[in-house]
Amino acid sequence: MRRIRAAAAGAVTVSLLTAVTACGGGSSTGGGSNDSPKTLTYWASNQGASIEVDKKVLQPELDKFEKQSGIKVKVEVVPWSDLLNRILTATTSGQGPDVLNIGNTWSASLQATGALLPWDASNFAKIGGKDRFVDSALGSTGAQGKDPAAVPLYSMAYALYYNKKMFADAGIATPPATWDELIADGKKLSKGGKWGLGAEGSNPSENIHHTFVFAKQHGADFFTADGKPDFTSDGTVAAVKQYIDLMAKDKIIAPGNAEYAQNQSVSDFAKGKNAMLLWQSASANLKSQGMSDNAYGIAPVPVQSGTPGTGTNVNSMVAGINLAVFKNSHNLDGATKFVKFMTSDAEQKILNTAYSSIPPVKTAQTDATFNTPANAVLKDTLAKSAAALPQVADESQFETAVGTAVKALFADAAAGRAVTTESVKAELEKAQQQMPAK
């Protein structure tokens, strides 16, 4: 008996203690130095179809850099699902890489932690000046009025990918330019186990990207001009509802897509299960899944009416990856050199070709590789009709809160429950209340 009780007490203590240990952490201060000028660690985001693909793309370039500078770069490709957490942990512990990739929408959030090297005029001068970069890409490198927290590396934009054969079979001659046309086409295509459009209902980030564009098209925004969350304005509610309705009311998205979060909709498109896909730079991914380049067409994401442009005709977020340097790097000079190398014209061409993205560097963008019809659409979108996600410190929380609300609404739609203006508003209200109070 006694022993059992002792065992119980022991088990209890250990279990209880572990409950709280989850939130331990360290602290670190201090800036960087040039203590170890011969090595660099680089966390690359997963851009290709797999981590192996990324390593294959990056390694030759890193070898090239080593030859030029004598600095050895240790690369680790981090999957998207882990990246933000890894960066956060590195920020807390101070044990991070020297150079890292960040999703450009996180720029302002990560900038607020103070862990990233600010790109002031003198730092920019070391990599050829701020003017080398496209304005829209620079728009998502940090909060307005502050020195950027990162440098643009790859730019991407959303486009409408459509299956040429399925369109021809359904007698559709041109890709839809407005949402009404997309819904009409989608209805023609949604039959016999095939569907008009694909979506990633359980992926908060995807949900945010799309609802952001819809909100812009309704003349609304998720944040007020002074950076306060504003998720429940009429325009925003209408925007979110319009997106969910593609499944709930228009029934051109398969209900099963409500639980997609691992890019299954891209696979569905590659397999011809969905005729349309709203995606950013999907070409490389589609190719790796066996879909040939001429099997699909690329058109701008539809707008409410007219043609894509600024203001209410925004049809994409400015998507992309930025390159940042940890402030407490032990090889600040080397890190800057590496950023210079990665954003050089030559490397920009090689890397952006490999990832079917667009170079954010103006001179590299003019290269013939990026003038194919597909890239022309993306380039045009980035130049004329893409807008950066709110560059506020709470952006990361916003992605989760609203992205999760949209996920819950998709779950309702998939289960056949009514999605009304009220239910959308209620979910968004809940999301807004979860935002940190100021």
Add this chain to the structure above:
Amino acid sequence: MTTTTAASADSGERAVPKDSPGAARGPRRPGRIRRIALPYLLLLPALILELLVHLVPMVIGIFMSFKELTQFYIRDWGTAPWSGFDNYKVSVDFSAPVGEALLHSFLVTVGFTLLSVGLCWLIGTAAAIYMQDTFRGRGLLRALFLVPYALPVYAAVITWVFMFQHDNGLVNHVLHDQLHLIDKPSFWLIGDNSFYALLTVSVWKGWPFAFLIVMAGLQNIPGELYEAAALDGAGLWQQLRRITLPSLRPVNQVLVLVLFLWTFNDFNTPFVLFGRTAPEAADLISVHIYQASFVTWNFGTGSAMSVLLLLFLLVVTGVYLLLTSRGRKTADV
């Protein structure tokens, strides 16, 4: 913990130590001290490690719960401003959104834990009792029962994720296509059904442990008891009620407690099943706190919630141990 008074309150016959401090014997004293000190000395490394690994982070966690710790301070969280009890106030203000969500998550967790522990115990006990009798293939079956317990959690839960998928999952295939039990394929990983999906995986994962422990407990019940009972004309049900279950009491006491704590705190299962943001119906408190801390970057509030959870579990465990041991003592008398 074990002071003399506690010991005397606990069991009368050991209340008075044979060699009380008053009965010190002069010259042999140093040796005695060494002898008494040695076990503690041997325990010391473990104690120090325990302090480092568990207690220090716990104290840091409590410290953090009194700070306004957001992304602006995580790089050097010592500089975060003190917020007093604000984080606690926000967490327990059940009329405001954060508290309301925490309460909801708490209630979901309580319901989930009760069901999961109950089912694990029931299935585990039934299987163990059934497996008491020797029959051909018993060893194989026993080994098979332990498979869920032996598999790595992550791999096992990922397999469940595949099985629960709406379009290609095995669960819908069996329930809908083969058995025609449901009208149309259901969603298991989103929406309300996610609770049952979580419960299924949790029970599947947890009952072999109950099985293992109860099986070990059954070995200690003398066979003569059953023989005597059978002679007295007791049926199977009576034997179960009057011999098996009372004899398993001390084993069950630990088993239920450990299952309770594990289930209540389970993070891996819901996290692998649903990812960073769980559906509302299956919003277990561990993932909820994770979300509060690491997804919305409100580490202070997350820490406060952790401390509250710790207090709750401490109280429940204390009351449980008190009740079950008192019950046993009266039974012993």
